[in-house]
Amino acid sequence: MTVESVFPRLEALLPHVQKPIQYVGGELNSTVKDWDACDVRWALMYPDAYEVGLPNQGVMILYEVLNEREGVLAERTYSVWPDLEALMREHRVPQFTVDAHRPVKAFDVFGLSFSTELGYTNMLTALDLAGIPLEAKDRTDEDPIVLAGGHAAFNPEPIADFLDCAVIGDGEQAVLDITEIIRAWKAEGRPGGRDELLLRLARTGGVYVPKFYDVEYLADGRIGRVVPNAPGVPWRVSKHTVMDLDEWPYPKQPLVPLAETVHERMSVEIFRGCTRGCRFCQAGMITRPVRERSITGIGEMVERGLKATGFEEVGLLSLSSADHTEIGDIAKGLADRYTEDKIGLSLPSTRVDAFNIDLANELSRNGRRSGLTFAPEGGSERMRKVINKMVSEEDLIRTVATAYGNGWRQVKLYFMCGLPTETDEDVLQIGEMAKNVIQKGREVTGQNDIRCTVSIGGFVPKPHTPFQWAPQLSAEATDARLAKLRDSIRGDRKYGKNIGYRYHDGKPGIVEGLLSRGDRRVGAVIRAVYEDGGRFDGWREYFSYDRWMASAEKGLAGTGVDVDWYTTRERSYEEVLPWDHLDSGLDKDWLWEDWQDALEEVEVDDCRWTPCFDCGVCPQMDTAIQIGPTGKKLLPLTVVNK
Template identity: 40%
Template sequence: MRKLALSDEILLKVEKPARYIGNEVNSVMKDKEKVDIRFAMCFPDVYEIGMSHLGIQILYDMFNRREDVWCERVYSPWTDLDKIMREEKIPLFALESQDPIKEFDFLGITLQYEMCYTNILQILDLSQIPLFAKDRSEEDPIVIGGGPCAVNPEPIADFFDLFYVGEGETQYDALLEAYKENRRCGGSRKDFLQMAAKIEGIYVPQFYDAVYNEDGTLKSFVPNDPHAKEKIRRQVVVDMDKVSYPTKPVVPFIKVTQDRVVLEVMRGCIRGCRFCQAGMIYRPTREKNLETLKKYASEMLKSTGHEEISLSSLSSSDFSELKGIVTYLIDEFKGKGINISLPSLRIDAFSLDVMSKVQDIRKSSLTFAPEAGSQRMRNVINKGLTEEMILEGAGKAFEGGWNKVKLYFMLGLPTETEEDMKEIPRLADKVARRYYEIPKDKRNGKCQITFSTSFFIPKPFTPFQWAKMYTMDEYIHRAHVVNQEMKEQLNRKSLKYNWHEADVTVLEGVFARGDRRTSKVLLEAYRLGCLFDSWSEQFDNKKWMQAFENTGTDIAFYTMRERGKKELFPWDFIDAGVTKSFLYREWERAMRGEVTPNCREKCSACGAMCYEGGVCFEGKN
């Protein structure tokens, strides 16, 4: 019988002990004596968040299909258990075996969000693994990072042995085989890292040197080891039907953020929104075959017992087989108590028709993401939505029985004026007005329009990576402008306004485009007690400001500068598919307010694999 790493006495002291005991339905148990490699897969946040992450489920399934690998899971212990583990000197452990993480061959950490970076240090610290890669011995696990934030790994580079840049289904087998070969040959830790550096998509930070100019900008970034490549090419799955998918995902004991089966229908997005990193780095659009999806849906619902299935993609409306898969799910499962979730839809006649069939209209709300209030700003960001389209979609939704709508916007976008800010609540008011234009006998109660603003953050590998940000006070001022304008609207009683935290935005901006020098801020913040910074109740901005002061790091250098065309970025050594020249052309078009057609309408020669006639093919432009 498996022995738990935590005693009953400790489990009774912590909130939600089921976070730490493992043994869930579909979790994988193996004999550790019969495998060659033990891999601990980590999401650096609490269990409920990590268990909802599709990427980890995919890799967990893929690794465990190999007889020579046992992949287990680990998440950040919540603050109550964190305190006990430090006091009792209990090493962090994996859920499946309950063995200490430090006994594993690999610790793989998903990099999903910059504000989880201090949790990475918590994971290493509690695992009793040296925080800095340079201090690790032959006995320590290889610490590897992957996920969207790996396209600029520099702020956390000192803490990782290597990074996997791209989609995990392509090169992990080669990496694991290299590890086994190195061990057979009696090779050292460095020998393995040199072997890994030869594999496409693998970045070993210690094999590169960064040199800076007097003004603080990056002067050069070059390999210092003959095995390291000058450019790291982001890895992309070409055929989505030829890679494995978890048809038996792990079912948690407790309610998690996304408590449902997730069916990934495609990767990539054709839209080209200039603020969206995912829309750029996940190019090109690659779809899964309808028959494959039908098979996966049936198997996952059967193996989990879940009562909801969600279609996952960046823009489900652009999936060419959307009608086919939705029709299948309705016909096959609707009468069996299975709910169908359809996120990431553009609100058009077809989408509304579909949603009316799968949702309880009286209980559900519709979500629109205009991103900007004025047409000028929507052109700047290349959103591809007109006010007419937004109001028409809202009108059809109201006529279909909905009365609750959520609208998402951004503040602080490049070239934004006060008039652009005021157009946000004005657009929300126009949506409410559209509801009251419907005859009373066709309305479904009172109208509720909730509109939210997040503050724009420039991200690597987007056309806006050259943009400046604003101070925390300026962001708050912009939210105040929106709030005041809302009070002037005719339908203000039907409107509700929420906005994101400005202090978190500034920090996220620093680490999104930061370089290796920002790692000292992360370490100091962690030492000051910063943890779970993505949770508003745990976030402490005063400690963060103290960390910047203690390390002599200038926030404004990373946030307030508009970058020059020829500036060398900390992430320029990565080839993410889209070229820097394409991104700069889009930056210039944004400044002129010009709209770029989506990828199906016209190829813009972005440099990634192209989309033509609905068929992806490989080739650089």
């Protein structure tokens, strides 16, 4: 059955919407395959606007991995802005893919990648526009399998009602395994319909199918237990991990959009995982163990990617890029190869203590010395011990002096407010640190016009971290603390004018907290928000705290629990957490011990350089961290005759 393009009908709407180019597809390196020549078809969605979704590496990687396979096709879809949504509803144009403008409902799988929980309402918009029932229980064999992945999927319980399944961990191999299961089931004539397919997926132990698990609650509202309700379905679902990144050099042909997007650069993931052990960091915990891409693998990806895209910047991505065992040689090798071509190099996540003068010089070789960003996260030494961000103020000042000495004039520092055990005094230390940075900058450069911007986000406790038991600071207390810091910075006559102060108010963090540590009962809240018009919750101009609170009251009525119960309440050791049956590889007892260490301000070293501290991931996966050095170097690509 051939599926028709909705483009002719969409085209008539485009002159009436903002930035129509985002809906037409046609990106360089995009792929449109013959529908009828494929037997397994994926619609991949990043549930945010195109400008944010297109550069997403996860979607780009899976898109390419799937399309490379014979008989498999993948197309992309993104959230449409409310102006187009209204027109699509009026003219009955369904949610479409941007590649061939096929209706999402026609695909076998509708896969969504959630980097953040704030995309949940956008998923409901897309399902509804696609004509797919919002709740999994109402779907028929005519509907695609709705599958979630991404970091937020490590606790899929708040969206369990809307999902057919979820996959946690690395997607590269997982999507291929799922494809084969679907292919076999279709080839057999779809025995047992949708349920049989979901059962086959669930029995692999690597795909979570919420409907095959019953959640039992205690009288006080806590979870009693989570029990599989179908034969052969495992008690716990494990995460997927690809061990050798050099075997997966994706994206090979990165998408180059015509529309402007948030990241316009050739991104190469130089390693996955992180062993620094920052206790607030969900990404660092759930992506263990550390797996480095080799220096030569990185070199090949950069070379091929630049040829395929024409980008003028290379971003070396990871959770802490300066920690790659051969980062110095990588930066030098790439700078040697590409400075002539005016290609810039950036390290989006750089640690204070791993940044050194050589790296600074390699990164700025093409003359561009824009701002430098570091994330001490905690303002006081004590706070940094609690969160295990082992950076001393001395380290920071030394690094900053190096940076200023090498021509940088602008330093940006990231912090969090609302960390466990935090007091006003800890937060006021942020201002002191900024002053010391400026003072040092003035000393090193002999100039007065040194700027330091402090940017502060609210801390949200996340599942699968040592802080998963912690109470979240209320919105009011967060705002009060940040106001005190603002007053203390503004009131400083010597440095106040040179300190930029950016912060977010505490309200969005509470909604994020509700969604991060919520259970299945939170689904009713998300649905109520969506039905009340909630969209694009990651965007300040669309986010409505009041709508979320009103919807929470409605959605949680009769459950005996409320928003505070999910956010500001501290959990105990015995409590069954909503995500306990999703196995990130981390040992729950180790997480608890690390939580206790945090409260006692005890730090834990990085296992790259010190013995294993038994977080549980490696033994469970029967592996070890995969790091260099390889000792290889990036050689010049061509002999230059001058």
